[in-house]
Amino acid sequence: MNAVVDVNSADFDLQRSFAMQQSFATIAAEPSLGARLTSPETHGFTRELARLGAGLGLAALYGLALGARTGGMALVQHALGASAGLAAVGVLGIPALFVLLALVNAPVSPSAMLSAGARALASAGFVLAGLAPSAALLAVTIESPNAAAFVTRSGLILAGGIGLLQLTSAVRDMLKELPWAPRWKCNALLLGFSVFAIMLAARVWYNLPILKGAA
């Protein structure tokens, strides 16, 4: 490995990129939970539903961390609320996107769409879970309700953004073979879906007490 590292020649970048591919391949052989949840591979219906459920469960950890600010019932309220934003996009948004894409004859199948949706929601949930320890510290120690709301909002935007990025990338990959005109229509639909998904998730997440200024 050191030999690769210490090389100082023109083909260094090539060697380094090969080394990166090798190490990422090693990781792929024994994937971590994060790698499994965010993997672009498609699985069967049950496994995809399990992946989706895992994502929603992980998102609840972020809610629990936020609920620690006031404790008691707020723990449950925030846990349910954090997952509900993602669930709403999964239940209301993704089937609608599939129908609209099918109407313009995009080459998307229900199973591929389920896989893309499960991956996106699992990614968002995993990021929310990763942010939970920091969120717990900040929610408990920050006095100002505005600052606490700002931190909460930032976490939700970060995770939601990563989930949306995963979903749009997966759908765009399915459209690669399309001619220019129908692909343009599909991209416009994707853009519209993205705006809808952001508004829908925001609508649900804004019911979180911490975002309403709960001390």
Added chain:
Amino acid sequence: MNSRVLQVFDELLRSPRAVAERSRAGGDLRPLFIASLSALVLGAGVFGATLATSRGGIQLFYSGVKLPLSMVATMSLVVPAFHAIAAGLGRPLSFSGTIGLTLAAAGRGALVLVALSPLIWLSFDRGLAYHPGVLLATACYALAGLAALDLVLRAVGFDVRGVAIVGLFSGVLLVTGGQTAWMLRPFLGRPSAASVPFFRHRESSFLDALQQSSLSSVGVYKAARGLSDAQRGAMPSQPSPRLETSDEPR
């Protein structure tokens, strides 16, 4: 084991790419953990104690203990976030690799702080005032942070995705680390202060202080919190002298 730990210690400074590769590849990461944690605790301890030379006395010990504590606590809190952001953006690492990489980056940053400690000490010794001292310390943290993030960037890759991962992680690190340090302040201590507390009482937050400092820098001053309504009523209607908390020890 000891020789491997010393070798990693050397690599943290000279070969960040080798450290990044080792973290990403996984395997036996114990020497990396030990060397990085030692560098983190020693480096932050030395820098913390050096910061306190502006106040002297027991503050030297307090800051020497609190700065490593603050950095270790921050690292523990942000490792899951880094792991999740990297996976979410398509660069999954093993969890042990993520811990190794984060610790190594923090250890490298702490070693840079050690290198900057003599400059801090000399500046305070030559009479650098409190507020410029805070700015100098902030510049040292920024330099150390850049050295640390350079190592992380080598592990996730120098491309748009890698930069996005490091950028988002930096945001989480800044807010979490800022709040942790805010809770453990003061680190410098004011020379005029009669006594030196180990912790200040819970007050406001890092983000509020950042907002207040930003407003103050453009001439907008917020009145200090905690004044009773009666006190407010007794205050003159003309703009009063600064009553913000920026004068408090950091």
